[in-house]
Amino acid sequence: METKKNYTSAFIIITVLFFLWGFITVLVDSLVPRLREVFELSYGMIAFLQSAFFVAYFVFSIPAGGLISKVGYQRGVVIGLITMSVGCLLFYPASEFRLFGVFLLAFFTLAGGITILQVAANPYVAVLGPEDKASSRLNLSQAFNSFGATIAPLVGAVYLLSDKILTGDEINALTAAEKDAYYIQEAAAVQSPFLLFAFLIFLLGITFLFIKLPKILESENTGTYKDALGKKTVWLGILGIFFYVGAEVTIGTAAVTYFMEMNLDTIIRETPALKNLSFSIIELFGGTTTDIDGKGIVGAFVTFYWLGAMIGRFIGSYLTKIFRPTIILTVFGLTAVSLILVSVFTTGLVSMWSLLAVGLFNSIMFPTIFTTTLDGQSDLKPKISGLLCMAIVGGGVILPIFGFIVDHSGFKLALAVLTLCYGYIAYFAYRNYSKA
DSSP states (O other): OOOHHHHHHHHHHHHHHHHHHHHHHHHHHHHHHHHHHHOOOOOOHHHHHHHHHHHHHHHHHHHHHHHHHHHHHHHHHHHHHHHHHHHHHHHHHHHHHTTTHHHHHHHHHHHHHHHHHHHHHHHHHTTTGGGGHHHHHHHHHHHHHHHHHHHHHHHHHHHHHSSSOOOHHHHSSSSSSHHHHHHHHHHHHHHHHHHHHHHHHHHHHHHHHOOOOOOOSSSOOOHHHHHHHHHHHHHHHHHHHHHHHHHHHHHHOOOHHHHHHHHHHHHHSSSSSHHHHHHHHHHHHHOOOOOOHHHHHHHHHHHHHHHHHHHHHHHHHHHHHHHHHHHHHHEEEHHHHHHHHHTOOOOOOHHHHHHHHHHHHTTTTHHHHHHHHTTTOOHEEEEEEEEHHHGGGGGHHHHHHHHHHHHHHHHHHHHHHHHHHHHHHHHHHHHHHHHH
């Protein structure tokens, strides 16, 4: 009974971290439309900015596994949180001096901290109970990750996108005094939220020093990375995480700009029900809708993309208890392909809602791919976890490819390419279902 109680407490504590990095990761996406206009960046350059965030997963995942094996999961979590806090602090000088290179460094540092948390938390949740229920547990924890991701666009729409962002030509037309005032306003829009996050994350890191967690994964193991990479299932799982994260992040990042290109802000303003819904969402989080920028209007609707992922994970936690997870994953992968094709071949609100609906079917993909790959791997699980987390770099590879295609051929063709990502996930699920 005591062991069960400890497992429950540990599960709750680790789930708090899932919420935290889901919120921070998606909130960073809200900076993208602002930085694009302030620095007059192409879609390709914006994709490069986002890549800095996800390349950190590739760089830090293997070292994070080594770090955690030396200092333990609890201290690893603390180091990850402190690193995230430093990353948030770096947004202050980046916005104060409008230095694009420092923004890149801030993104990279923040992602490094999150990587350490990912490497530790995902396998930790997976072994907090019976292996056959691992997918259900991780889906539940990831549901709270999605909850953080769901409210992040709202915070972004209110605090990062709601005011008017001037283009380079408009800034050059200002007087010296007006430019100074505008730059101060721009800096404050980014600085205040991230200073608050830096403080709260640092406080959470200090708190974790005094929390006792079960040392389930801290026993010595004999597995090596070479052993893990010798398994075909692991390679297929790595590709699954790579394509999933790439597709999910690309849609979440590009949605506002895609909707703006279709002039959906105008359509929403002219549709009373949608306008009221958008304004209600923004006002719910304390924002003002007076003279709100179009990106704030459509940005509020991106909430439904992440809300779908959250709802889907709560539902998926139940479904994967009563059905084989690979069956659910196959169906969800094929449905995501269909929804993207609907968005590609339609326009306006149909195109918008079909793309946002992909979030619902994204829901179980990461935890189910993760636990399916770990299933039956015993002492190799910590090493495989590091490799799977390294595959999150897909967000930094698929997104630039998407941006390049958008710059040269438009959004519709770029979105069509994403169907290949979801098609592979359906293949991965079906293959593992057939093998079982």
